[in-house]
Amino acid sequence: MARAGRPPGRAFDTREALLLAFFATFVVLSKAALRWNLHLPGHSMFPIALLLVLARACVKRPAAASLVGLLAGVACALLGMGKGGPLIVVKLVLPGVVVDLGARLSGDRFAAVWCAAGIGAAAGASHFLPVALVESLAGLDADLVLAHAALSAGTKAAFGALGGAGGAAIAARLRHHGLLPGG
Numbered sequence: 254m255a256r257a258g259r260p261p262g263r264a265f266d267t268r269e270a271l272l273l274a275f276f277a278t279f280v281v282l283s284k285a286a287l288r289w290n291l292h293l294p295g296h297s298m299f300p301i302a303l304l305l306v307l308a309r310a311c312v313k314r315p316a317a318a319s320l321v322g323l324l325a326g327v328a329c330a331l332l333g334m335g336k337g338g339p340l341i342v343v344k345l346v347l348p349g350v351v352v353d354l355g356a357r358l359s360g361d362r363f364a365a366v367w368c369a370a371g372i373g374a375a376a377g378a379s380h381f382l383p384v385a386l387v388e389s390l391a392g393l394d395a396d397l398v399l400a401h402a403a404l405s406a407g408t409k410a411a412f413g414a415l416g417g418a419g420g421a422a423i424a425a426r427l428r429h430h431g432l433l434p435g436g
Contacts, residue, residue: 269312276308277324280345284325284334295377295408301345302373302413305352306420310364311433315353322349337387344383348376348413364428366421373417377409 265273283300309318326342335341355363355372362368385402389395427433 265312265314269314269317272311273308273317273321274324276304276311276321277328280304280321280325281328281332281334284329288334293412295405295410295412298348298377298380298409298412299416299419301348302352302376302416303420303423304416305349305376306369306373306417307423309352309356310420310424311427313356315357318352318356319346319349322346337383340383340387344380347379347382351376351379352417364421364424366418366425369421370414370418373420374410374414376417377411377413378406380409381406 280301283304284297287297287300305318305321308321311317322345323342326345329335329341329345330339335344337344352372355368355375359368359372363372381402384405385398388398388401424433
């Protein structure tokens with residue numbers, strides 16, 4: 254939350270930095286917890302979208318969600334989490350960038366559950382790019398790459414929509430109880 258009268262280009266204050274570190278830590282913990290095979294493709298996007306939307310709602314700064322994704326991605330890469338190695342950074346930064354862009358484009362509507370669900374779905378759909386890149390570099394047939402990347406992005410978009418809606422609903426409750434400023 255930017256302070257009134259503060260120039261927009263200034264660095265994050267201590268409270269904002271701690272909140273972003275908190276959300277990045279919980280993204281890493283959710284990635285660790287959801288390594289279990291639940292037989293639900295795309296289920297790992299639910300907490301990621303929820304936490305990215307909630308981080309952007311709590312810290313209303315242009316790159317808040319992207320920074321959470323970057324911090325979480327670097328931590329996951331250093332801990333050896335995920336199948337893609339360093340590609341995990343891209344897989345977490347892309348949804349953060351999408352959430353930041355969605356928040357910027359939606360303005361005041363970002364607080365609405367339906368809008369956050371759409372942004373969460375777009376964040377989940379961003380998984381298309383890393384999957385398509387890795388599989389095409391592996392030399393798989395283009396039709397197979399597109400079909401698998403679309404299926405993966407579709408299931409992640411569905412869980413991302415649920416997570417985004419959940420993040421907006423939690424932010425609304427925090428606002429209602431005076432823990433977040435209005436709007």
